[in-house]
Amino acid sequence: MSFNSEPHENQTGGETSESFGEILSQFQKSHSHKTKGGQQLQGTVISVTAEAVVFDIGYKSEGILPLAALQGEALKPGDKLLVSIKGRDADGYYELSRFKAERPTDWSALEKAFAEKSAVLGTVTAVVKGGFSVDVGVRAFMPASRSGVSDPAQMESLVGQEIRCRIIKLDVADEDVVVDRRTIAEEEERAAKDRRYSQIQEGETISGVVRSLTDYGAFVDIGGVDALLHVADISWSRVGKPADVLSVGQQIEVKILKISQEGEKRRVSVGLKQLQPHPWDSVSGKYKIGDRVRGTVTRLADFGAFVELEPGIEGLIHISEMSWAKSKVRKASDVVKQGESVEAIILGLNPAERRMSLGLKQALGDPWADAAERYRVGFVVEGPVTNLQKFGAFVQIAEGIEGMIHVSHISAEKRINQPGDVLRTGQMVRAQVLAVDPEKRQIRLGMKQLVPTGLDEYLAEHNEGDTVTGRLMDDTGEQARVELGEGIYATYKISAPTGTKNEVSQSKADLSALTSMLQARWKGSFKAPAQPEAVRAGQVRSFRIVKLDRASKSIELELA
Numbered sequence: 131m132s133f134n135s136e137p138h139e140n141q142t143g144g145e146t147s148e149s150f151g152e153i154l155s156q157f158q159k160s161h162s163h164k165t166k167g168g169q170q171l172q173g174t175v176i177s178v179t180a181e182a183v184v185f186d187i188g189y190k191s192e193g194i195l196p197l198a199a200l201q202g203e204a205l206k207p208g209d210k211l212l213v214s215i216k217g218r219d220a221d222g223y224y225e226l227s228r229f230k231a232e233r234p235t236d237w238s239a240l241e242k243a244f245a246e247k248s249a250v251l252g253t254v255t256a257v258v259k260g261g262f263s264v265d266v267g268v269r270a271f272m273p274a275s276r277s278g279v280s281d282p283a284q285m286e287s288l289v290g291q292e293i294r295c296r297i298i299k300l301d302v303a304d305e306d307v308v309v310d311r312r313t314i315a316e317e318e319e320r321a322a323k324d325r326r327y328s329q330i331q332e333g334e335t336i337s338g339v340v341r342s343l344t345d346y347g348a349f350v351d352i353g354g355v356d357a358l359l360h361v362a363d364i365s366w367s368r369v370g371k372p373a374d375v376l377s378v379g380q381q382i383e384v385k386i387l388k389i390s391q392e393g394e395k396r397r398v399s400v401g402l403k404q405l406q407p408h409p410w411d412s413v414s415g416k417y418k419i420g421d422r423v424r425g426t427v428t429r430l431a432d433f434g435a436f437v438e439l440e441p442g443i444e445g446l447i448h449i450s451e452m453s454w455a456k457s458k459v460r461k462a463s464d465v466v467k468q469g470e471s472v473e474a475i476i477l478g479l480n481p482a483e484r485r486m487s488l489g490l491k492q493a494l495g496d497p498w499a500d501a502a503e504r505y506r507v508g509f510v511v512e513g514p515v516t517n518l519q520k521f522g523a524f525v526q527i528a529e530g531i532e533g534m535i536h537v538s539h540i541s542a543e544k545r546i547n548q549p550g551d552v553l554r555t556g557q558m559v560r561a562q563v564l565a566v567d568p569e570k571r572q573i574r575l576g577m578k579q580l581v582p583t584g585l586d587e588y589l590a591e592h593n594e595g596d597t598v599t600g601r602l603m604d605d606t607g608e609q610a611r612v613e614l615g616e617g618i619y620a621t622y623k624i625s626a627p628t629g630t631k632n633e634v635s636q637s638k639a640d641l642s643a644l645t646s647m648l649q650a651r652w653k654g655s656f657k658a659p660a661q662p663e664a665v666r667a668g669q670v671r672s673f674r675i676v677k678l679d680r681a682s683k684s685i686e687l688e689l690a
Contacts, residue, residue, distance in 0.1 A: 454530025
């Protein structure tokens, strides 16, 4: 059958007064009588536009279902869906609804709908005090609290709309009808969610829209169902706040990780990072033990600091690997700060367990490697007292290097019972290096050695080659001690015997009477007897200084 918009002649040859529009209108009216309002039938999706879905419902005209009625459910051409016809629009398309609902035509129909608690169609006619006026065949009242909207602008926009509602009060005598739209909307939402839950599966990749953001994650609308995208599942790298990488309204692809039900609540967890390869899968080919790496401190814990080398790859610097100093690091924040860039050495690597241990102090180099060269015996060092014990005090002379001052080497003036009597933690002190043992990582220091003594004055006033006077104290067979003054001693190496000149007498001599004499004569010269005298303990003789070491405070002599 075809229609022509031009006027045409009737059988008598005259023109009819009916236009094409009138004829089409009559056709649509006659056709609509064949379709009962609210009748459900199966429709097939023909196309999906930005605002609606077009269905083939078996009639000459297609049906139109607004996208809002799908509540996020995704449809594509060929999909089938049960719909009901609400009416016709101005263009001749059938207006469709997802749910079956009839418009009551009389009071008996209202009573039936009320008794069966079935949904009915109504048209919002006006906003009145406390709610809305709704035409459901008769005038009905819908409280604002039962409308599903509360904002004044939303309330005004509801006027003129056709709604599905349920009669919650009916008094035929008083013609009093009260309807509820919110309950129907909530039921429809639950039904839509149930359908959506039945359509999704764990492991599936799906498109969604970020609906809201919180500190712990983002809620993503995946077609009428809200899914939680936890902050830990956004990226393989650490994300401080979801708002740093996501925005409301952003469309994203996510993977469904878990669908669970707790009582009446169903929860869906999704992940964004799971759609990308895990960074640890390529770690074995990129990193190895001993590598020097650089990263950013992402978080601090009591036991150490986590350092991100690249997105998704973190290593742990334990507090024991932060400093060479013997004094333990109490907390990681004493050494590093969050957000700080640091260099470290890879100490351990376990890709299977996705663990990496790092060392901060190793990247700085072992300070004991050249300690023997930097701190030779006799050198003077300075540093703070780090620890006090009964036997001595520990002094930090460099990062990772501590020396120990024994209590007997603190003062030459008085006897010290314990270091705490004269020293305190944090006090800066100067000391002389007495011994170095790099293997044991030990350095012995002395403070009293820096206080000038008679020996210091003697060393300052004499040089190698000088002739001095001293008293032989004793001998050990190969060498003897020589007293040059009070508290000043030198070593005399005994030569092989050649007669009696250098022969030390084995007899014991009086060793108690010459100290005062030596103090008066040690700077002067001494004339030896005309005849060589046998060398023996207790003798006062002239000696020549053959070696004078001011650093070690040692003097070696020979007979003059």
